[in-house]
Amino acid sequence: MLNETLNWRLQYKPEAIRWEDIAQEAETGKIYRANYCDKLGRPVLVMRPGLQNTNSPTGQIKYLVYCIENAIMNMARNQEQMVWLVDFQGWTMASISVKVTKETANILQEHYPERLGIGILYNPPKIFESFWTMVKPFLEPKTHKKMKFVYSDDPKSMTVVEEIFDLNVLDVAFGGRSAAGFNYKAYAQQMKEEDVKRLNYVRSGCSSPYSYPSSSLSESQREAMDLDRDSNASNEGRLSAVEEQVQQAS
Incomplete structure (x- = not known):
């Protein structure tokens, strides 16, 4: 799984x-x-x-x-x-x-x-x-x-x-x-601000693209996750793309 x-x-x-x-x-x-x-x-x-x-x-x-x-x-x-x-x-x-x-x-x-x-x-x-x-x-x-x-x-x-x-x-x-x-208007503004917050979250400790996504995994999943260094490096490009997308939205 x-x-x-x-x-x-x-x-x-x-x-x-x-x-x-x-x-x-x-x-x-x-x-x-x-x-x-x-x-x-x-x-x-x-x-x-x-x-x-x-x-x-x-x-x-x-x-x-x-x-x-x-x-x-x-x-x-x-x-x-x-x-x-x-x-x-x-x-x-x-x-x-x-x-x-x-x-x-x-x-x-x-x-x-x-x-x-x-x-x-x-x-x-x-x-x-x-x-x-x-x-x-x-x-x-x-x-x-x-x-x-x-x-x-x-x-x-x-x-x-x-x-x-x-x-x-x-x-x-x-x-x-x-x-x-x-209140849709207020909620929309809140979510836009939190999209930026999410980018900062990604930037805070990103040795791999899973630094933020891994928080979406349960504790047992995170304990089981063992990504090697090569896998981390190969995915750095996708992380940069995500950061750029969110940055443009802000």
């Missing part, structure tokens, strides 16, 4: 994705990194599939990868996982395809293993059960166990939210007390 992930990163180049590449995908706030963490300090990706605004599976997956990379970059040093908070308001069977869901599961499980701490499926409609039946086979048992169904009218299931989040910072849409919501 490690070699496959490294090869995928070399080909897909997730660290080179810039805000300008995926800005259209972000317009509705269908995925964004929240301005708060959970009680364990894990960054939170808010997902609202009911706000799907494009028909491009390629663009949708690219934006998801961008958001995952951004969440990882913003993790505390002692943290390796994130939380997915999925709001199903406005969701229909047309909101997301089985193809995109399958690809999402593949990327998460194959290239970001153990990065998901927990996934909260908040108020999924009855019809979602049919969709879940179709996509459940794509999920590994350990991933499936991390997905928690939570309903606002079920006090017992809401305890999951209360145990994980500080309700004072959690969005009211999820039973919290914050009305901050999503």
Whole structure:
């Protein structure tokens, strides 16, 4: 799996994705990194599939990868996982395809293993059960166990939210007390600034192109990674290209 992930990163180049590449995908706030963490300090990706605004599976997956990379970059040093908070308001069977869901599961499980701490499926409609039946086979048992169904009218299931989040910072849409919501203009500016921050991250210790990407690997993957000196040298050119791309965007 490690070699496959490294090869995928070399080909897909997730660290080179810039805000300008995926800005259209972000317009509705269908995925964004929240301005708060959970009680364990894990960054939170808010997902609202009911706000799907494009028909491009390629663009949708690219934006998801961008958001995952951004969440990882913003993790505390002692943290390796994130939380997915999925709001199903406005969701229909047309909101997301089985193809995109399958690809999402593949990327998460194959290239970001153990990065998901927990996934909260908040108020999924009855019809979602049919969709879940179709996509459940794509999920590994350990991933499936991390997905928690939570309903606002079920006090017992809401305890999951209360145990994980500080309700004072959690969005009211999820039973919290914050009305901050999503502001596209402000978020776009934040992401552009963090693209520059990512370049600085790459520059900070780049004996190989994996100095930044390796942070996207779990601890067990990093321990297993043993790149020889020749491999490092051969990839320095790609690192320079990534730096130049991000530099131009800034």
